[in-house]
Amino acid sequence: MTISAADLESRVQAYMDACTSGDPDAVAIHLSADAVHYFPPDMYDGPWRGGRYIAERWAELVRTRGSAWTVDAIAVDPGRRSAVSEWTHFKQAAGVVLRGTEWYEFDEDGLITEIRAYYASPQDKSLNRLELGGFDYAERGYPQQPA
Template sequence: MTELTHETMEQTMRDYFEACNAGDVEAVASYFTDDAVHYFPPGMYRGPFEGGRTIGERWSEAVETIGSVWTVDSVLTDPENAKAVMEWTHFKTKEGTVLRGDEWYEFDPETGLIREIRAYYAAPQSPDLDRHELGGFDYEGRGYPLEPPIERDSSL
């Protein structure tokens, strides 16, 4: 059993994103309960991802096909209620687009694993926009990443 603390919850979320950036299916799956679900806004990513392995496969596919790179921008945790929220940036390097949003996490208090993620986006994902961000928000001035922290080969 992993004790849920501010530190363990935040580290789990950061390690999960590191595994996503590596496109490592098994590593991603290891952060989830067997019945975990990752929800998205309507029409996104062919619906919810169900199960840790599926979550890992889908993010690995995103790394391969659209050059996904994610950053953790801000984290708040509530160990007493086994919940947390993370603000993130998703760079789709092969498309030249940026998507920002946040995710609400529910942890299993017995195992310390993630059992649910609910993703909310800063704006509807429009094919007409290169950057999906809050209008008028000073991302640069507040220290948010403006470029992906790692390079992806755009020729793939």
């Protein structure tokens, strides 16, 4: 199946709209069964594993914290089946606005298989490695030291 740039952009927007709806079924249809959502360390007890689990967790945050999201910008690469979005997460119950970006990977059917969330926030000076929790950088070939 050929996946176009418009398909990827539409999938990301529809996924974020579904997250805001609070309907886990609406969220789950955008995710592969084995999808993984990575977060910065100590965020949301991540990584979250499984499309249904991801959907249930976002629905819970909508119910309990009034979470809502907007997609503010998006870039897609259909050749790599990937996309990046810049978003805003309104945590309405806490009066917090969180901005960030996410890297999305898609399967051959256009379902989201992986989401890597990066937040616009100050560095945690107590950490010497500021990376996603549970993401195996070395296994994926990311540099472990400067060249």
